[in-house]
Amino acid sequence: MHIVVCIKQVPDSAQIRVHPVTNTIMRQGVPTIINPYDLFSLEEALRLRDQLGGKVTVITMGPKMAIEALKKCISYGADDAILLTDKVFAGSDTLATSFALASAIAKIGETNPVDMVFCGKQTIDGDTAQVGPGIARRLHMQQLTYVAQVEKVDLDKGEIVVHRRSEGGVQVLATRLPCLVTMLEGSNEMRYGSMDDLFRAARYEVAEWDHKAAGITVTAQCGLKGSPTVVKKVFAPPAKAVKAEVIKTEGKTPREVADALLTSVFAKHPKLEMEIGQ
Amino acid sequence: MKKELPERFRDYKHVWVLIEMERGQVHPVSWELLGEGRKLADKLGVELAGALLAGPGEATQKAVDEAFSYGADLVYLMEDPLLADYRNQPYAAAMTDLVNTYKPEILLMGATNLGRDLAGTVATTLATGLTADCTELAIDHEGSLAATRPTFGGTLLCTIHTLNFRPQMATIRPRVMAMPEAQEGRSGRVIRHALVMEESSIITKILDFIADANMEKAQLAYADIVVAGGMGLGRPENFKLVTDLAAVLGAEYGCSRPVVQKGWMPAERQIGQTGKTIRPRLYIAAGISGAIQHRVGVEGSDIILAINTDPNATIFEFAHMGIVGDALQILPALTEAFRRRLAVNRLAG
Ligand SMILES: Cc1cc2nc3c(=O)[nH]c(=O)nc-3n(C[C@H](O)[C@H](O)[C@H](O)COP(=O)(O)OP(=O)(O)OC[C@H]3O[C@@H](n4cnc5c(N)ncnc54)[C@H](O)[C@@H]3O)c2cc1C
Ligand SMILES: Cc1cc2nc3c(=O)[nH]c(=O)nc-3n(C[C@H](O)[C@H](O)[C@H](O)COP(=O)(O)OP(=O)(O)OC[C@H]3O[C@@H](n4cnc5c(N)ncnc54)[C@H](O)[C@@H]3O)c2cc1C
Structure with a gap:
């Protein structure tokens, strides 16, 4: 069983600022982590490998510093890690990102066929949830998104059964391998890496691939050039002009405060009083 | 471009x-x-x-x-x-x-x-x-x-x-x-x-569909009134004050993200960027600081009423109404006040 897990390194805090002139995001000085949603997928992949044998390869597309995130995955127990890094990938939207990642996964599969690809449900920075479906489409794999539970994987039959969260319930789906899965948050808990894996991670040399290594000969679909979306403007949410009407509490009992509040609410929204309790 | x-x-x-x-x-x-x-x-x-x-x-x-x-x-x-x-x-x-x-x-x-x-x-x-x-x-x-x-x-x-x-x-x-x-x-x-x-x-087959026992997921997003509690409520038992008020109002209840992370409420009750977006007529937020990730999920509410002990809490920057006070006291008083008012209205017909 060969599983590829896509992970993304993301800024740890939401305290990101924008460069006032270039409108680009200033990541300097902000600590980075593995996208939290990716850990549920990595853990699920590790469990399947432990159960069925085989190996887990982790891949990310990003700058050199993303090596840290990949080494962290090795310390959790992943077998191999590849960093896809190249100037031509800069400025990728999700279409270009899924092109680069799908190309690399296809390349990985040439030497060691891939049975499953895992992606996070979404990231906490770009937050689009589009890269997984993009990769699946390009690799002609079935996609199983928002998976709450992998019920079983039958390697001999080349079949997988999962529980997928949909509106108002859970779909139990069976599909053919190879396929792409994104796990729902909370579906499992990331393990603590073993001592051995920690040591291995410290010494591990992450393979670095440029576009050629990923089997990409024509770069028209990469980076800014290959991205149909254009970010025109980045800005902070506007502050609200009116301040809250604050109900005075000094010298009043909670009961008086509550009554005053009710009067105020119903004065602002007269229809509400009629509707409540109907 | x-x-x-x-x-x-x-x-x-x-x-x-x-x-x-x-x-x-x-x-x-x-x-x-x-x-x-x-x-x-x-x-x-x-x-x-x-x-x-x-x-x-x-x-x-x-x-x-x-x-x-x-x-x-x-x-x-x-x-x-x-x-x-x-x-x-x-x-x-x-x-x-x-x-x-x-x-x-x-x-x-x-x-x-x-x-x-x-x-x-x-x-x-x-x-x-x-x-x-x-x-x-x-x-x-x-x-x-x-x-x-x-x-x-x-x-x-x-x-x-x-x-x-x-x-x-x-x-x-x-x-x-x-x-x-x-x-x-x-x-x-x-x-x-x-x-x-x-x-x-078609390669993927549907073997079964397990419908949610209670459709609470959908209801929170579409509720007319929502009462929510945050970390300011201090401990899991205090969320009863939130559900009590919601019950009197026929409202749905929810919470901020750390409350879910603590395991005090299930994930489908989370309101905000990574939870539900709500658009009720009345949103009552108790002990919630008003972080941007929470704000984006509630901004469409007709009236946002915030209860917070800290007069400088961010939530007062976008709430329409506020009380600087202890939610543990105000919430039960509010529940009582609504209960009384509704009883009077019902009598009046
Ligand atoms: C402010 C801002 C807004 C944006 N909005 C859009 C938009 O609306 N549409 C659009 O097309 N692009 C958008 N982008 C670009 C987009 O964020 C990038 O293409 C990004 O590299 C991937 O998208 P994501 O972070 O949303 O990933 P998601 O699609 O949310 O990620 C899902 C999963 O795919 C995998 N994955 C994602 N990126 C990588 C990676 N680099 N390496 C390995 N695995 C990965 C991970 O497993 C991840 O959990 C935006 C970028 C910015 C800065
Ligand atoms: C990527 C990302 C996504 C996120 N998504 C979400 C999301 O979807 N939803 C969300 O809510 N958060 C989200 N967050 C978290 C968010 O940033 C805040 O941390 C969170 O909203 C704070 O929750 P809180 O207001 O309950 O707690 P706190 O910030 O700890 O605030 C508690 C408040 O209670 C007040 N208080 C204390 N005691 C009392 C009392 N007795 N009575 C009344 N008030 C009292 C305090 O003054 C304080 O203002 C996200 C964060 C990140 C980084």
Whole structure:
């Protein structure tokens, strides 16, 4: 069983600022982590490998510093890690990102066929949830998104059964391998890496691939050039002009405060009083 | 980047909204998007169409009629038993075929599990741009879709265009756009389009569907009144004060993210950027500081009432009304006050 897990390194805090002139995001000085949603997928992949044998390869597309995130995955127990890094990938939207990642996964599969690809449900920075479906489409794999539970994987039959969260319930789906899965948050808990894996991670040399290594000969679909979306403007949410009407509490009992509040609410929204309790 | 639309896209026209129907139920975000799509179509001087992929049946006919009442000029209908339940492969094939045949300039879908699963595949197949999880849509001076979305957990907004590819695709959060008024008796054209596919060629099979015992997930987003508690309530037992008030008001209840992370409330009760967006008439937030990620989920509320011990809490910057005080005292007093008031109103008739 060969599983590829896509992970993304993301800024740890939401305290990101924008460069006032270039409108680009200033990541300097902000600590980075593995996208939290990716850990549920990595853990699920590790469990399947432990159960069925085989190996887990982790891949990310990003700058050199993303090596840290990949080494962290090795310390959790992943077998191999590849960093896809190249100037031509800069400025990728999700279409270009899924092109680069799908190309690399296809390349990985040439030497060691891939049975499953895992992606996070979404990231906490770009937050689009589009890269997984993009990769699946390009690799002609079935996609199983928002998976709450992998019920079983039958390697001999080349079949997988999962529980997928949909509106108002859970779909139990069976599909053919190879396929792409994104796990729902909370579906499992990331393990603590073993001592051995920690040591291995410290010494591990992450393979670095440029576009050629990923089997990409024509770069028209990469980076800014290959991205149909254009970010025109980045800005902070506007502050609200009116301040809250604050109900005075000094010298009043909670009961008086509550009554005053009710009067105020119903004065602002007269229809509400009629509707409540109907 | 400049707008230089290639020749092959020049005849792409009209605004489309996916009418999301799953197991006979239309997701209300579809109507919200028809309301918003109507404005875009009018601005562009084009038609508004609903795209409905569904199994055959009465519910499908009803959905078509409703689409007209919510503003659609026409409905592209693909009615086939293979589309009764959502599966990526037949839905993506159907949607892609519709787009390639009838060529819309804008295609909107709800940022639901279904919408996001489908949109990513369709945009990749069509090799066009897709803006995710938008909270605002507009048409710019060149006639392009300007789609605005929060990123980095809501700390930033960005406006994204797909200048030189068609259709311009976007997914939009449920409850962000206002629900339009239904206009009874309004009708339009139905254009039927056949799905060319056999069950035997669909690789993913549905073995079972386990319906949620209680539909609480949907109810929170669409509730008229929501009461929520945050870390300011201190301990899990105190959330009873929130549920008590909600019960008296016939309201839904929710919480901030750390409350879920502590395991004090289930994840489907989380309100905010990574939880539910709500749009109630009244939102009561007790012991919630008002972080940006929480704010983006509640901004559409008619009235936001905040209870917080800290007069400088961020929530007072966007609440309409506030009490600087201890939620542990104010909440039960509020519950009592509403109970008394409602009893009086009921007597008065
Ligand atoms: C402010 C802002 C807004 C943006 N909005 C859009 C938009 O609306 N539409 C659009 O097309 N692009 C958008 N982008 C670009 C987009 O964020 C990038 O293409 C990004 O590299 C991937 O998208 P994501 O972070 O949303 O990933 P998601 O699609 O949310 O990620 C899902 C999963 O895919 C995998 N994955 C994602 N990126 C990588 C990677 N680099 N390496 C390995 N695995 C990965 C991970 O498993 C991840 O959990 C935006 C970028 C910014 C800065
Ligand atoms: C990527 C990302 C996504 C996120 N998504 C979400 C999301 O979807 N939803 C969300 O809510 N958060 C989200 N967050 C977390 C968010 O940043 C805040 O940390 C969170 O909203 C704070 O929760 P809180 O207000 O309950 O707690 P705190 O910030 O700890 O605030 C507690 C408040 O209670 C007040 N208080 C204390 N005692 C009392 C009392 N007795 N009576 C009344 N008031 C009292 C305090 O003054 C304080 O203002 C996200 C964060 C990130 C980074």
